[in-house]
Amino acid sequence: MGHKPPGILYRIVPGVYMLLVFSYLVIVVRPDFYFHHLQPSFLIAPDYLAHYLTYPGGFSELMASLFMQSFYIRLPGSIVFMCIALAIWWLTFELMNTIHRSRLNRLWALVPPALAILMANNYNLPFSVITSVLIVLLIAQLPAKKGNNPAIMPVLYSAGAAMVYYCCGSGYLLLFSVIALLLSMKFRIWESLLNAFYIAGFAFLVPLAAEAFIFPIPPEHRYFFLFPPRLYFMAYEPSWVFYAWLLSVPVLLIIASLMRKAIPVAAGAAVAGIFLLAVTVFGHVASYRKDARNIVASDYHCYHGHAARAARAATSVEAYSFAANLNHNLAIAKAGTLMENFFNFLQISGTDALYPDAEFSLEMSFIAADFYYDLGYISEARHWAHTSLVYYPYSPRALRLLVKVHLVTGEYRAAARCLHILNKGLINRKFVKEYTPCVQDTSLVSAHPEIMEKRSFIPAGKELSPLIDERFRELLEANENNRRAYEYLMLYYLLDSRLERFLEMYDRADRFFTAPVDIFEEAVLMYGELHDIPVEEKYAISHATRARFEQFNQTLRQYEGKGRMARNVLYWEMGRTYMYYLHFVFPRVMKPEIIYPAYEESPI
Amino acid sequence: MNPTRTGMGSFLPLWLSLAGLIMLSGCADRVDHAPEADTVADIFPAYYDLTIPPNIAPLNFIIREPGTKFRVEISAGESETIVISQRSSTIRIPLDKWQEMLAGNQGNTLSVNIWSRNKKQWTGYPTITHHISADPIDPYLAYRIVHTVYLNWRRMGIYQRNLTSFEESPLIENRTTGQGCMNCHSFAGNDPSRMMIHFRIIQPGTLIWREDRLSKIDTRSSGTMSAGIYPAWHPDGKHIAFSTGKISPHLTTRLNKVVDVADRVSDLMVYDVEHNTVTTSPRISTEMRENMPAWSADGRYLYFIRAPEANTGDEESLLHARYSLMRISYDTEWDLWGEAEMVLNADSTGMSISHPSVSPNGKFLVCTMSDFGYFTIFHKGSDLYAMNLETNAFRKLSLNSEFAESHPSWSSNGRWLVFSSKRMDGVLSRPHIAYFDENGNAHAPFALPQKDPSMYDRLIANYNLPRLVTGKIELDPIEIRDAVYGEPLPATFE
Structure with a gap:
């Protein structure tokens, strides 16, 4: 016992x-x-x-x-x-x-x-x-x-x-x-x-x-x-x-x-x-693996439309992650706060972080498909959604996006096929119920605001440009009301320090924004400073932005000759401004060469 | 007293009433006097007014009309009518009765009558009729199934399908060979005992199956710019013409042509299977781009397509060139080349020609035409054309759809064409079969019949290069795997 x-x-x-x-x-x-x-x-x-x-x-x-x-x-x-x-x-x-x-x-x-x-x-x-x-x-x-x-x-x-x-x-x-x-x-x-x-x-x-x-x-x-x-x-x-x-x-x-x-x-x-x-x-x-988990979390929350959680997960990643950066940007774009929150993430990849296929990387296929769909660049959304399916066969995520993509492109039979497959799964009932009427009666599509909006964004047919700014411009040529394309194009100019081009497009901001955009105003002031032009006479800049700009310059002067110290001090106060990006981040961006897969890799 | 008998007897009026009700409902369930709809039933695949081979598998289909019960009657001549009455809208025709019906009614009409019962009311539809040809189709079809829509891929395999039943078996799947690429399966004539397949990237080489022997060849040589690409077996079964070259795929924003595959530079060569040598001629290896070889039925001519040279830095010449149809005589015995001659000029057609395929009797050549380029499966506007080689007259075939048609090839008797078509949904290619009569007319095509036709709604993959063969390819995936993992024998250049 x-x-x-x-x-x-x-x-x-x-x-x-x-x-x-x-x-x-x-x-x-x-x-x-x-x-x-x-x-x-x-x-x-x-x-x-x-x-x-x-x-x-x-x-x-x-x-x-x-x-x-x-x-x-x-x-x-x-x-x-x-x-x-x-x-x-x-x-x-x-x-x-x-x-x-x-x-x-x-x-x-x-x-x-x-x-x-x-x-x-x-x-x-x-x-x-x-x-x-x-x-x-x-x-x-x-x-x-x-x-x-x-x-x-x-x-x-x-x-x-x-x-x-x-x-x-x-x-x-x-x-x-x-x-x-x-x-x-x-x-x-x-x-x-x-x-x-x-x-x-x-x-x-x-x-x-x-x-x-x-x-x-x-x-x-x-x-x-x-x-x-x-x-x-x-x-x-x-x-x-x-x-x-x-x-x-x-x-x-x-x-x-x-x-x-x-x-x-x-x-x-x-x-x-x-x-x-x-x-x-x-x-x-x-x-x-905390970082790996946060990267997945940022993608998860971005996909499910939880912008704040996606941004929090992305910014919690300790080592720089291109995927987290993209998820952060995409999440805030979907939430309509791209301009307000863009520099909450230190954009050390510069313009490359504006698009997932900057480098040809297959792991970005889902993000790329979501990104291009959100943007309205439907041919690339279609391309990346199908590419996702190659590596994730019958993925519900890819199939759902393809349903929407095919509805946008008017490929109703292909959309019906994707819905048929989703219907054979166990977790897609709600989605199938929502979209099946659109393939049974295609006239219903015209009453679907999201599909119709994306349809109005489709750019003209030609060879796909390898340059992302060119793709943004094509979208604006197709539909000047494409706010997302405008935002990304402006961000491209800002991140690439092409402020003349930025200013050429600056007037259009009124079309999309009711209040002044802080980073745009900061960019205008930076342009004035760089070219010694009194821009404040031509452009109305808010008092808050001018004060911030002045404070930034004052701190810079304070730490003149001590660049590293200035960078560290300003990071906590001004790390989310365009001035900080241009002063301390921009020149160190490395642009990867776009590499296309060799022909031998194609099954043709 | 027997309680059971008493019980039954006392319930007799009720039993009689129930029997009467059942009989009445049976009358209500009859289709004889059902009103007929104005249009034929919507069925998938679209099997309407076809000419079908007498040895084809049952054309199973799905009725896409509303209903809770369906009835189908299939009849031909004096044969016993096949009756299918069921709740499911997927119609699976019994194989043995179907085969018997087709075999006994060659040259006759086959009728398909359809009824659907919706809201307790039967509706009949106008009869669908097919013509049963007396010309059989080759019993096997080989194709590649590749799970991709664009350029990146992961899963693929080459399969053979018994056309007289639904039996499909893999020749080789890339899961077996480390996920490498495999393509361009090709046969000498329609002979299943003489075949080749390219393997790329992982365990690369060209597998040749001939005289019951599998060998793996490296067709790269010092005198050619690459390994062999697009193949064409000579009718003698001892030579294979290949294109060689370099290609580059380009994505586009065009929704009707999502990818352009540019032929940067290409030539032709001939591989001697018996001597393991390759040869070429300056006449088919010019500055211009020669591609897509196809032998004439007698083997005296090599047909191919040719486009002007792609100028460096000139995207237009690279991507948007038009190919003309050419031919050159070749004596395989003496290795003697004639002069290349124009058969059909792209400038006169206004279209680019590709995928030439000569009929076994040598009278016709079927090819694809599209506005530019040669890789037409990505071109929505790609259509099949037939050219009479005796008169050089050509015309667009009536079998085309609004979507891409490509990869045409012939049955051994020259009466059946098989090709890839994206007509089902505009995205994925499926094999289609069409009767080709002696006057050069193609009849309405039909999708490869499937045991469960809804599989076309589920398979996110393309069928490439459907090729008819006269029998089963007597190879199994293990034999092919073992050969693929072997070292390739290098070909020598002569």
């Missing part, structure tokens, strides 16, 4: 721990961010589902996509993720019990679910990594529960291993084999050895034969397929947390077998608790 630990420890502690893990999941991991970043698709369509069943590992990917649909909304996603974690906990606990039944197993079995949730801090994580281990644990129950006879064990192992290979891929067959090996150690030594030889032989030969005769998989997937390869900007780079996740169950089974020896209960519980705590803390430190 003295060895029986108090029940509270083994019931309450896991419960409290799981509650904390759930809170962590909701607040820190944010399954909705994870979904937004990966854009997993799932269609209820036979051809879509069948595709996943043609190669080893496809089934697990399909399950992962299915589970991830719930991540679209934060709370249901967190609950589903938590349920998966609980399933992993229970299955691990059951496996450990087959080796040695102990209440401590409840604590030790918390390690794999904790690692699963920690791994999701990296939003590039292919969720199939988690579903695959879940499937392995599920199938491993078969040899664990029924494999009490050394003659039966190889049969159960073979059946389980074949299922694991097909459902999860070759890497998880190895994991399953290691688990089966540990489970078969309970027999007499020669029986265990025979089983071990059989398992090793199976794990070596079956993937070899499957690759040579059954599945046309690349040779590099023969033994170590753990997750599907993705392009560089989505590529998952595993940390030690990932390997700990893979090895956690075998290690726990070894620990369970060690617990057969009499270990003082208190000491065992203390070791388990400390280990769990260490895994949690160090796992968090290793997996949590």
